[in-house]
Amino acid sequence: MLDCAIIGGGPAGLTAGLYATRGGLENVVMFEKGLPGGQITQSSEIENYPGVVGDITGMDLMQPWPEQCMKFGLKHEMVEVKRVSKDGDTFKILRANGDIDEARSVIVCTGSVPRRAGFKGEDEFFGRGVSTCATCDGFFYKGKEVAVIGGGDTALEEALYLSKICTKVYLVHRRDKFRAAPNTVKRVENTPNIELILNSVPQEVYGDTMGVTGLKVKNRENGETTDLPVPGVFVFVGNNVNNEVLKQEDGSWLCELNDQGQVVVNLKMETSVEGLYAAGDLRIDAPKQVVCAAGDGATAAINAIGYVDEKFGN
Ligand SMILES: Cc1cc2nc3c(=O)[nH]c(=O)nc-3n(C[C@H](O)[C@H](O)[C@H](O)COP(=O)(O)OP(=O)(O)OC[C@H]3O[C@@H](n4cnc5c(N)ncnc54)[C@H](O)[C@@H]3O)c2cc1C
Known part of the structure; x- marks a missing residue:
């Protein structure tokens, strides 16, 4: 049984992993379908991450993050998660290959994808104008x-x-x-x-x-x-939040979403379901910035630690 499953390995997921493991949770796995780093790795230049001065690509910014987390025991599974559900106090993480992991708490950090308008040259010049x-x-x-x-x-x-x-x-x-x-x-x-x-x-x-x-x-x-x-x-023609993992077999949602599909959270990043947290771009009112996603991840992990300690007596 995992103490905490983190779904998504962008700035929110990696920071959640850092805080969860360094804060004492055992068996923390970050499920990331690709390489860790998230959507900022597509950016050719980032100038607004505090403390990082000079020309730096999104890839360069994110490169040391996984190593820092792994040092404290975070495990990374390069796996796509299909669904998160809850049975009693236990969360079930359904992997794309059908295997199921069990967890006491879950932090969903699957991010969002801005919609494209579909005109000629849009993809070719994305990130270059x-x-x-x-x-x-x-x-x-x-x-x-x-x-x-x-x-x-x-x-x-x-x-x-x-x-x-x-x-x-x-x-x-x-x-x-x-x-x-x-x-x-x-x-x-x-x-x-x-x-x-x-x-x-x-x-x-x-x-x-x-x-x-x-x-x-x-x-x-x-x-x-x-x-x-x-x-x-x-x-700016809309934004799709990656909330599919919260969709249940019967078509209902595991926790409350708003009319745009964003996950409703409070200031502790708690969702409407006990032990389930959401952090980063997929939550309501997300400023969609790396520093904010990282902050959310830290907040969610700190509260997940408290929840697991209190509920399961870790
Ligand atoms: C081109 C570009 C430029 C940007 N420039 C800046 C900037 O200059 N400054 C700034 O602060 N922000 C910038 N941003 C925004 C910033 O990248 C995002 O706000 C931030 O990455 C959000 O972090 P996140 O962890 O919430 O989600 P994401 O970074 O989107 O990470 C989510 C991760 O979850 C994974 N995932 C999704 N679904 C699943 C699943 N089912 N199973 C397993 N893994 C899954 C994805 O592969 C992804 O790695 C930019 C974004 C883009 C695209």
């Missing part, structure tokens, strides 16, 4: 013009954030009305350096070996194409 995170990458476009794709709350909030850093933000939305909160829409409309490009869809992002140099957008009403000479394109 196409981004899904203004907090992460906005600073690289300080004093420059950028385009934002999307019409929901996130797209508008991020356009407002970028308008403080960039000289101009083209906000490209496929409809003539936004889906965001009326107050946010008003703030966007009153921001002089945000130009609305409505009823329009991105057609193609193009560039060279250095990165993006422009975006072509097509008006859906008259078919006209406009060329925006921007070095940065921010895509």
